[in-house]
Amino acid sequence: MSSGILILFVTALAAVFFYSRRRYTSSKLPLPPGPCPKFFTGNAHQLPKKEPWLKYATWAERYGPIFSFHVPNRQFIVLNSLQSATELLDLRATTYSDRPRVWMYTELARRNLNPFNISFSHPYFKTYRTVLKSSLSPRTIQSYQSLQTEQSRVLLDGLHKHPEHFVNHIRRNAATVILYLAYGWKVTENNDYFISILRESLEISAMLSQPGRWLVEAIPSLRFLPSWFPGAGFKRVAFDLGQKLSRLDTIPFNWAKQQIHNGSYTHSFVSEQLLPEDGSTVSAQQEEITKWCSQGLYGGGVDTTSSSLMSFILAMLLYPDVQKHAQAEIDAVVGQDRYPAFEDRDKLPYIGALIQELLRWAPVAPQGLPHLAMREDVYEGYRIPKGATVIANIFSISRDKEMYPDPLEFKPERFLGPSPQLNPRKFIFGFGRRGCPGLHFAEASLYLNISCILAAFTIAKPLDARGQEITPPAEFESPSLIWHPKPFKCRFIPRNKDLLATLSQ
Numbered sequence: 322m323s324s325g326i327l328i329l330f331v332t333a334l335a336a337v338f339f340y341s342r343r344r345y346t347s348s349k350l351p352l353p354p355g356p357c358p359k360f361f362t363g364n365a366h367q368l369p370k371k372e373p374w375l376k377y378a379t380w381a382e383r384y385g386p387i388f389s390f391h392v393p394n395r396q397f398i399v400l401n402s403l404q405s406a407t408e409l410l411d412l413r414a415t416t417y418s419d420r421p422r423v424w425m426y427t428e429l430a431r432r433n434l435n436p437f438n439i440s441f442s443h444p445y446f447k448t449y450r451t452v453l454k455s456s457l458s459p460r461t462i463q464s465y466q467s468l469q470t471e472q473s474r475v476l477l478d479g480l481h482k483h484p485e486h487f488v489n490h491i492r493r494n495a496a497t498v499i500l501y502l503a504y505g506w507k508v509t510e511n512n513d514y515f516i517s518i519l520r521e522s523l524e525i526s527a528m529l530s531q532p533g534r535w536l537v538e539a540i541p542s543l544r545f546l547p548s549w550f551p552g553a554g555f556k557r558v559a560f561d562l563g564q565k566l567s568r569l570d571t572i573p574f575n576w577a578k579q580q581i582h583n584g585s586y587t588h589s590f591v592s593e594q595l596l597p598e599d600g601s602t603v604s605a606q607q608e609e610i611t612k613w614c615s616q617g618l619y620g621g622g623v624d625t626t627s628s629s630l631m632s633f634i635l636a637m638l639l640y641p642d643v644q645k646h647a648q649a650e651i652d653a654v655v656g657q658d659r660y661p662a663f664e665d666r667d668k669l670p671y672i673g674a675l676i677q678e679l680l681r682w683a684p685v686a687p688q689g690l691p692h693l694a695m696r697e698d699v700y701e702g703y704r705i706p707k708g709a710t711v712i713a714n715i716f717s718i719s720r721d722k723e724m725y726p727d728p729l730e731f732k733p734e735r736f737l738g739p740s741p742q743l744n745p746r747k748f749i750f751g752f753g754r755r756g757c758p759g760l761h762f763a764e765a766s767l768y769l770n771i772s773c774i775l776a777a778f779t780i781a782k783p784l785d786a787r788g789q790e791i792t793p794p795a796e797f798e799s800p801s802l803i804w805h806p807k808p809f810k811c812r813f814i815p816r817n818k819d820l821l822a823t824l825s826q
């Protein structure tokens with residue numbers, strides 16, 4: 322590093338340090354308690370590279386349900402109880418529904434219109450929410466039931482013929498259903514073109530948003546460096562990848578538009594938005610909104626529902642009694658000569674409870690997405706500074722022993738009977754005006770796939786060389802924000818050969 326860059330770096334760091342201290346210590350009220358920071362870098366040295374929610378859970382035991390910490394240029398407030406999360410993020414939603422800026426991603430790569438990152442005060446925000454909520458409402462999603470049913474049969478067929486690739490079958494199922502919902506695109510082969518470009522787009526986005534990777538997140542003033550300046554290579558990276566991302570996103574959207582133009586489209590989110598019922602002309606702005614939201618459906622819907630389904634497989638291996646109970650309910654209500662259908666859902670309360678327990682036991686997004694305090698606030702005698710990043714630690718809430726005795730055990734019964742425990746839907750899908758718009762669709766997909774898998778197979782532990790069962794550990798991992806089980810093996814033992822035979826007909 323040349324001395325010029327070094328001086329620039331140290332000056333910028335010092336400016337950040339003094340600026341953030343002034344910003345976060347000006348009022349008389351204290352910040353929530355938290356771990357002791359270092360002079361320049363705050364608590365950065367104590368943060369793990371992965372799965373920060375586990376660290377937050379241990380800090381919550383020490384500092385209480387609401388604690389704070391900071392890293393250069395960013396103050397964090399972590400809410401570890403349902404009460405604090407709902408009181409702030411739900412009840413004071415107009416203060417807490419913004420998102421923190423990710424300089425590399427939202428600004429330099431120009432991804433600020435992405436539905437996950439768009440600012441609460443952006444004029445598009447309300448339209449995004451209206452469009453997404455109405456397209457994913459319980460009534461609207463009924464139009465995708467036949468595709469979901471068809472794809473659930475493809476999933477069962479894959480599990481039957483190539484059970485060792487169960488993870489691939491699950492991923493393909495989730496991606497196929499969402500691509501159809503978003504664009505009307507039908508996946509017919511394993512190496513699908515749209516799946517590969519959208520996956521690449523998610524990987525680039527994750528890289529650009531990766532915490533701790535880019536210095537500009539700690540020193541935002543670095544973004545003003547000209548791109549040719551030594552050490553400003555990150556600006557060129559952001560620009561090039563931003564261009565690539567916008568090219569990638571446009572491909573499925575333009576395909577769907579072309580289908581509409583040709584009159585050969587199938588009903589999808591894009592067709593619904595671009596062909597309004599009243600026949601009105603769609604503006605360029607509405608087109609842009611549709612493009613971003615359709616891409617948000619893929620980003621939000623694929624890894625989440627597939628991770629949950631993998632956790633379901635793991636849970637059935639570890640809790641065979643739960644599996645037997647669920648299968649007995651299906652046999653009694655649906656019988657053994659057909660697969661469960663959407664119409665059976667209300668008659669299968671144990672399956673409903675199993676899904677609630679799955680979402681709680683293996684929270685897919687253990688720290689949700691970060692919210693941003695848009696103005697200074699006071700809670701429980703603590704100051705929440707304007708600009709603070711506020712995280713609801715969904716992981717800690719899901720393990721709250723008061724709400725869920727024996728929280729590590731998989732017990733669907735906790736949601737049945739005269740005094741059921743709290744439905745985790747209250748927090749698993751996030752909070753306030755940023756709450757997940759895809760929850761009904763996610764629950765419907767889980768219901769259909771879970772009930773059909775249980776009707777067709779018994780999920781069993783893998784065997785070792787001597788034919789003895791091996792119990793996989795209940796362990797999860799996460800490269801980013803989505804938590805899924807660590808790789809494990811299992812067996813899918815057919816329990817209804819007649820039913821499985823119908824798959825090849």
Ligand code: HEM
Pocket residue numbers: 436437438453457499617618619621622623625626629685686689690691692749750751752753754755756757758759760762763
């Ligand atoms: C098990 C499945 C799912 C879980 C657990 C889940 C969870 C979440 C969570 C925790 C958030 C952040 C909420 C917040 O900031 O407070 C979120 C946001 C979002 N989810 Fe989901 N989600 C799931 C499935 C889906 C599906 C199927 C879709 C779409 C088809 C979807 C689309 C979105 C979108 C677009 C957002 C961004 C909302 C915004 O920032 O305004 N999600 N989800």
